[in-house]
Amino acid sequence: EPEVTQTPSHQVTQMGQEVILRCVPISNHLYFYWYRQILGQKVEFLVSFYNNEISEKSEIFDDQFSVERPDGSNFTLKIRSTKLEDSAMYFCASRRVDEQYFGPGTRLTVT
Amino acid sequence: RKEVEQDPGPFNVPEGATVAFNCTYSNSASQSFFWYRQDCRKEPKLLMSVYSSGNEDGRFTAQLNRASQYISLLIRDSKLSDSATYLCVVPPYSGAGSYQLTFGKGTKLSVIP
Numbered sequence: 001e002p003e004v005t006q007t008p009s010h011q012v013t014q015m016g017q018e019v020i021l022r023c024v025p026i027s028n029h030l031y032f033y034w035y036r037q038i039l040g041q042k043v044e045f046l047v048s049f050y051n052n053e054i055s056e057k058s059e060i061f062d063d064q065f066s067v068e069r070p071d072g073s074n075f076t077l078k079i080r081s082t083k084l085e086d087s088a089m090y091f092c093a094s095r096r097v098d099e100q101y102f103g104p105g106t107r108l109t110v111t
Numbered sequence: 112r113k114e115v116e117q118d119p120g121p122f123n124v125p126e127g128a129t130v131a132f133n134c135t136y137s138n139s140a141s142q143s144f145f146w147y148r149q150d151c152r153k154e155p156k157l158l159m160s161v162y163s164s165g166n167e168d169g170r171f172t173a174q175l176n177r178a179s180q181y182i183s184l185l186i187r188d189s190k191l192s193d194s195a196t197y198l199c200v201v202p203p204y205s206g207a208g209s210y211q212l213t214f215g216k217g218t219k220l221s222v223i224p
Contacts, residue, residue, distance in 0.1 A: 042217075043212075099160055100212055101157060
């Protein structure tokens with residue numbers, strides 16, 4: 001069964017550093033998403049991406065964040081200058097029609 | 112009224128029990144409804160989709176009541192492996208568009224031996 005994959009599974013970085021989180025969505029899916037979940041809190045929407053452009057973003061997704069689909073398979077989330085409060089699980093998701101499928105997540109720890 | 116409301120639980124039930132979770136939603140125009148489960152520190156996993164009045168998959172039954180704007184999830188013959196947080200998700204609209212999912216904190220289920 002096809003699934004969304006994410007790398008790395010865990011990323012530790014220092015405050016102020018740039019990080020890139022990578023995702024490979026399910027191959028015939030057209031819509032891509034990033035969500036995050038701070039420990040103990042609910043899953044929060046960050047951004048949606050369709051047809052090579054952002055279709056919607058939340059208030060969390062400020063100028064420090066960017067997304068890219070550099071080729072036909074990868075979908076990346078970049079955080080330019082990480083803050084302590086960016087520490088969270090970051091989930092990538094994709095969908096073809098209605099159902100969204102999530103990747104296993106990247107645990108980002110900012111020290 | 113919040114977009115989606117669920118009883119946070121926790122629900123502690125013995126193995127073999129039947130347990131039901133309810134979820135109310137505010138947007139009467141919503142067409143698609145989903146139940147996800149999330150294990151501790153794992154990703155949300157799609158459990159069931161509900162498009163019409165209900166859906167059944169083995170021990171799991173989801174029912175939709177559009178008039179009252181609630182959906183329910185029934186788990187029969189609970190297993191230890193059913194212990195997780197169950198998330199009711201109601202996207203703002205269906206078809207084209209962003210279709211981002213809004214999650215609540217969900218309902219925590221613990222199945223006890």
